[in-house]
Amino acid sequence: MKILLLLSVVPDTTSKINFTADQTEFDKTGIQFVINPHDEFGLTKAMQIKEKTGAELHVVHVGPQMNESVIRKTLAIGADKAFRIDVEPKDSFFSAYQLAEFLKDKDYDLIIAGKESIDYNGGMVHGIVSALTGIKFVNAVTGLNIEGDKVTVEREIEGGKETLETSLPLIIGGQKGLVKEEELRIPNMRGIMMARKKPLEVLPAVDAPVMTEYVKFEKPPQKAAVKLVDKDNLDELIDLLHNEAKVI
Amino acid sequence: MSIIIYAEQSGGKINKSAKELASYASALAQKLNTEVAAVSFGAEDPESLFQYGVNKVLNVTDEKFSTFNAKAYAQALMQAAEQNEGNILVVSSSNDSLYMTPLIAGAWQSAYVTQVISLPENVENFIVKRKAFSNKAIAHVKLTTDKKILSIAKNSFGLKEHPVEGSVENFSPQVDDSVFEEIKVVKVEKASGKVPLSDAEIVVSGGRGLKGPENWGMIEELADLLGAATACSKPVADMGWRPHTEHVGQTGKQIAPNLYIAVGISGAIQHLAGVNSSKNILVINIDPEAPFFKAADYGVVGDAFEVVPKLIEKLKAFKQNS
Ligand SMILES: Cc1cc2nc3c(=O)[nH]c(=O)nc-3n(C[C@H](O)[C@H](O)[C@H](O)COP(=O)(O)OP(=O)(O)OC[C@H]3O[C@@H](n4cnc5c(N)ncnc54)[C@H](O)[C@@H]3O)c2cc1C
Ligand SMILES: Nc1ncnc2c1ncn2[C@@H]1O[C@H](COP(=O)(O)O)[C@@H](O)[C@H]1O
Numbered sequence: 001m002k003i004l005l006l007l008s009v010v011p012d013t014t015s016k017i018n019f020t021a022d023q024t025e026f027d028k029t030g031i032q033f034v035i036n037p038h039d040e041f042g043l044t045k046a047m048q049i050k051e052k053t054g055a056e057l058h059v060v061h062v063g064p065q066m067n068e069s070v071i072r073k074t075l076a077i078g079a080d081k082a083f084r085i086d087v088e089p090k091d092s093f094f095s096a097y098q099l100a101e102f103l104k105d106k107d108y109d110l111i112i113a114g115k116e117s118i119d120y121n122g123g124m125v126h127g128i129v130s131a132l133t134g135i136k137f138v139n140a141v142t143g144l145n146i147e148g149d150k151v152t153v154e155r156e157i158e159g160g161k162e163t164l165e166t167s168l169p170l171i172i173g174g175q176k177g178l179v180k181e182e183e184l185r186i187p188n189m190r191g192i193m194m195a196r197k198k199p200l201e202v203l204p205a206v207d208a209p210v211m212t213e214y215v216k217f218e219k220p221p222q223k224a225a226v227k228l229v230d231k232d233n234l235d236e237l238i239d240l241l242h243n244e245a246k247v248i
Numbered sequence: 249m250s251i252i253i254y255a256e257q258s259g260g261k262i263n264k265s266a267k268e269l270a271s272y273a274s275a276l277a278q279k280l281n282t283e284v285a286a287v288s289f290g291a292e293d294p295e296s297l298f299q300y301g302v303n304k305v306l307n308v309t310d311e312k313f314s315t316f317n318a319k320a321y322a323q324a325l326m327q328a329a330e331q332n333e334g335n336i337l338v339v340s341s342s343n344d345s346l347y348m349t350p351l352i353a354g355a356w357q358s359a360y361v362t363q364v365i366s367l368p369e370n371v372e373n374f375i376v377k378r379k380a381f382s383n384k385a386i387a388h389v390k391l392t393t394d395k396k397i398l399s400i401a402k403n404s405f406g407l408k409e410h411p412v413e414g415s416v417e418n419f420s421p422q423v424d425d426s427v428f429e430e431i432k433v434v435k436v437e438k439a440s441g442k443v444p445l446s447d448a449e450i451v452v453s454g455g456r457g458l459k460g461p462e463n464w465g466m467i468e469e470l471a472d473l474l475g476a477a478t479a480c481s482k483p484v485a486d487m488g489w490r491p492h493t494e495h496v497g498q499t500g501k502q503i504a505p506n507l508y509i510a511v512g513i514s515g516a517i518q519h520l521a522g523v524n525s526s527k528n529i530l531v532i533n534i535d536p537e538a539p540f541f542k543a544a545d546y547g548v549v550g551d552a553f554e555v556v557p558k559l560i561e562k563l564k565a566f567k568q569n570s
Contacts, residue, residue, distance in 0.1 A: 013498050013518045017384040037499045074496065096354070115346075118521075119499055120380050123362055124350040131354020136430055137318070139347035142492075152434075156493070157316075157343050158258070159444030163435040173347075173352075176499055177562045181486050195379055211359035213390040220386055220524075226531070226541050231550030237530075240546060242566070244526045245342075247450065247507040 001055035004048045004106070004205075006099060006113040006126055008036035009067040013118065019217045026119075028216070033070050037202075038114025042174035044185050045144060046112055047078045054079050055109075057178075060102055062095045064088050068200065075195035076187035082198070087205035090134060092120070096128035097208035103133050108169065115140050115173040123173075130171050138164060142177030250336035250443035254325055255297060256342055262291045262446060264341040264407070265400075271408040272367065272400055273338045274301025278410075279371050280336075286330045289313045290319070294416045301410035304332075313392050313421075314417065315433050316344050319444070322351040324421035337397045342446065349397060359391035365404040365441045366562050382498045383520035402446065403504040403527070422524040445494065448477035451532025453496065453523075455481040457512020457533065457552060461489035466556045467511060473563050479503070481513050497522035511551045531557065 011017070011184035012032040019026050028060045035043065043059075050057050059074045059082040061067060085102060089095040103111075113126030142161060143154030146168070153164045153172065187195070229237040239248045251273045255266040266286070273284045283292050283303040288294050290313065294305035295311040313320065325348075329337060337352065340374050353360035365386070366377040368398050373390060379401055380387040391398075409469065413442035445451065452471040454464060463513035464478075469480045478494060496503055500522035512533065513519060523529070531544040541547045548555050 011381075013382075013521070018328060019385070092360070093353070093357075112558060118382055120392075122254065123346050123365055124353060124360055127347070127350025128354040128360075130353045132454075137347075137351070138317070138431065149323045155343070155347075157436070157438070158436035158446050159442075160436065160493075162437070164403050164431050165434050167433040176495070177492055211353075211357075211393050212390055213392070214389050215388040217380070217388070218386050220383065224544060225543065226544040227323055227545045228541075228547045228549065231548050231558075232553050234548070234555070234559050237546065237548065238561070238562055238566050241507070241528075241530070245507065245545065247528055248566075 001049070001053055001110065001112040003049060003055050003057045003110045003112065004108040005039065005043055005057065005059045005079065005152060006076065006111065006129070007061040007071065008039055008114060008125070009033050009061060009070045009118040010036045010062055010117055013037065013068065013151040023216045023218065024214070025135045032211050033067060035070055035073060036114050036117050038116060038118070038175050040184060041176055042112035042114060042172070043074055043077060043079070043181055044179045047185060048179065049110070049146065058083065058087065058108070060085065060099065062087060062089050071200060072195050073187055075198045075200070076191040077185045078191065080198065080201045083203055085203050085205050090210045091212045092122040092124045093211045095230065096125045096132060097186045098205055099129045101131070101206045102203065110146070110168060111135065111171040114169065115171050115175045126171055126173050133183055134174070135169050135171050135205045136166060137171045137173075138166065139173040140170040141174045144172060144178060144193070197226035249280070249330045250282050250334045251284045251338060252325065252329045252332065253302070253338045254285060254340070254345060255288040255291065256340060256344060257288065257291040258444070258447065260292045262288065262296050264513045265342065265402055266296070268405055269338050269340055269400055270297050270300035270302045271410070272405045274410050275408065276336070276338070276367055277301070279367070282395050284327065285292070285332045285334060287325055295414070298414035299409055299411050300407065303412055305414065305416045307416055308419050308421060310508055311421060312423070312428060315436070316347040317428055317431065319351060319430070320423045320427045322348045322355070323423045323427065326352055326355060328419060329420045334474050335395045339397070341399050341402055345399060346513070349399060353397055356395045356397070357393070358395035358397060359393045360389075360397040360399070361389050361391060362399040363401045364398045365401050379525065382504070382523050383463035384521065387436045398509070399505065403414045403506070413568055430481050438444055439511050443475060443477040445477040445501060445503060449489045450474045450509070451479050451503060451505045452511070453479035453481070453513060454484060454490070454511050456483050463533055463553070464490065466560065470509070470556060473495070473496030473560060473567070481519055510540055511556060513540060514538050515543060527539070
C-alpha cells in the first residue's frame with residue numbers, strides 16, 4: 001500500500017496574527033510554523049497503518065523553501081519520502097491544481113489530508129483535488145479502518161456521526177478523533193538523524209488558474225470592556241442578558 | 249442568471265441555517281436584480297423558505313437522495329444550477345456543505361470562498377469579507393470567476409424576512425447509481441433530544457475549573473433551562489470528562505451562538521479561536537485575572553460551584569415571572 005499525506009504548514013496556534021503595513025499580506029516575521037494540527041492526526045494515522053501493513057508513506061507540500069523544516073519533521077516522525085512543490089500558493093484552487101498535477105502519474109491508495117488548514121480555514125484543497133482527479137473523498141473523518149478491500153470510515157455530521165463503507169483509492173479530510181490525542185507522534189533524536197538522509201524532492205510548479213484574490217486583511221473589531229457583575233447580585237446579570245443583550 | 253442555495257434540513261424540516269442562507273441570497277439577489285432558487289432534498293416544509301425571499305424551491309423526492317451523499321448531492325446542485333442559469337451558489341458551513349461544495353468548485357473551476365460574513369459591497373468587483381486565521385482576522389476576498397460559490401459562516405448574517413410568492417417544483421436530478429455505490433452510509437448516530445451544538449442559540453461550556461465529570465450536572469441543568477447546547481474545553485474532552493463532539497476551539501468546533509457561557513475555562517488563545525465569534529460571551533471564573541475576561545461581554549468573578557446553582561435559581565424565578 002502507498003499512502004500520501006497532503007501537508008499544510010501553518011502558524012503555531014499561539015501566534016499573534018499581524019499583517020504587513022499596507023494590510024495586504026500576512027506578516028510572517030517572528031512566526032513559528034508547524035504541521036497543521038488536523039494533518040498531524042492524519043500523519044499519526046498514516047504511521048499506524050504503515051507499521052501494521054508495511055505501507056510506504058510519502059508527504060507532499062505546496063509551499064516555499066522556508067517550510068522545509070516542517071516537512072523534515074514529518075520525515076523525522078517516520079514518513080519515507082517528501083516532495084515540495086516550489087511555489088507560494090496563490091489560493092486554494094491553485095494549490096489543489098498543483099497537487100492534482102502531482103498525482104497524475106502516481107498510484108497512491110490512500111491520500112490523507114486535514115479537514116482544513118487553521119490559517120486560512122479554507123477547508124477545500126483536498127476536496128478540489130478529489131474533483132480534479134476523480135479519486136473518492138470523505139471529509140471530517142474521525143475514524144478509519146482498512147481491512148483488505150473494505151474501508152470503513154467514520155465522519156462527523158451535525159449532532160453526531162455517520163459510518164460509511166467504501167474502497168481504495170480514497171482521499172480523506174481528517175480531524176481530531178482519527179487517532180487518540182495521546183498517540184500523536186513527536187520526532188525523537190533517532191528520527192531526526194534519519195530524516196536528514198531521507199529524500200526531499202523539490203518539484204517545479206505548473207501554471208495554474210487562480211480564482212480568488214486576497215485584497216486586504218483587518219483585525220476583528222475590539223470588544224468593549226467586560227461588564228463585571230457581583231456574584232451576589234445575579235439579578236443584575238439576568239437583567240443585562242434579558243434587556244441589554246436580549247439573549248434570554 | 250439566478251442564485252442557487254442548498255437548503256438543509258434537521259429532522260425533516262428546513263433548518264435555521266438554510267433560512268439564513270435564504271436571507272443572504274435574497275439580499276444578494278436584490279442587488280443583482282435576480283431570483284433565488286433553493287434545492288431541498290425532501291424537506292417537509294419547503295414553503296417556509298418563501299418567507300426569506302426564495303422564489304422557487306426545487307424539491308428532490310427521489311428515495312435515492314434520502315440520505316446525504318456528497319457527490320450525488322453535488323451533481324444534483326450542478327444540474328439545478330444549469331437548469332436555472334444559476335451562476336452563484338450559496339451554501340452553509342455545516343459538515344455536509346463543507347464536504348460537498350469543493351466537489352462543485354473543482355468541477356466548475358470556479359471561485360469558492362468559505363467563512364463568508366458579508367455581502368459583496370459592490371457586485372461589480374465582488375469582494376466579500378471572510379473570517380480567517382481562526383477568527384483572529386478578517387480577509388477581504390475578491391471572487392474573479394463568472395461562477396461563484398459562497399459558504400456563509402453560521403450566525404453571521406442572521407434571519408431577514410423578505411416574503412415573496414414562491415413555488416415548489418419537483419426536481420429529479422440524474423445521478424448514476426455507481427455514485428451511490430462508491431460510498432455507502434451504513435450507520436447514522438445522532439444524539440437525540442439534545443440541542444445540537446452547531447445549531448444552538450445559547451451554549452453553556454465547562455472547563456477544567458469544574459474539577460471532574462461528576463460536576464456537569466449543574467452545567468446540563470443550566471443548559472436545559474436556557475434551551476442551550478453544552479460544550480467544553482479541549483483538556484476536558486481529552487480527559488474523557490465529556491465527549492469529543494463537545495470540544496470547541498481552534499482544533500475543535502468553531503461556533504457562533506448568540507450567547508456563550510464559559511464556566512471554569514481560562515480563555516486560552518486556542519479556545520477563544522473557536523468561540524470568539526459568539527455575539528455575547530459570559531464568563532464565570534474564580535480568578536479575576538483569567539484571560540477570558542478580556543474577551544467577554546459579561547463576567548462574574550466567583551466560584552462556579554456557588555455561582556452556577558445561584559444563577560439556576562435566579563433563572564427559574566425569572567422564567568416564572570416572565
Ligand atoms: C495545538 C493546540 C491546540 C489547542 N486547541 C484547543 C482547542 O481547540 N480548544 C481548547 O479549549 N483548548 C485548546 N488547546 C488548549 C489550550 O491551550 C488550553 O490549555 C485549554 O483551553 C485550557 O482549558 P481550560 O480553560 O478548561 O483549563 P485551565 O486552563 O486549567 O483553566 C481552568 C480555569 O478554571 C478556573 N477555575 C478553577 N476553579 C474554579 C472554580 N471553582 N470556579 C470557577 N472557575 C474556576 C481557573 O481560574 C482557570 O481559569 C490547544 C492547545 C494546543 C497547544
Ligand atoms: N499548500 C498545501 N500543500 C499540501 N497540502 C495542502 C496545502 N494546503 C492545504 N493542503 C491540504 O488540504 C487540507 C485542507 O486545507 P485548506 O483547504 O487550506 O483548509 C489541509 O489539511 C492539507 O491536508
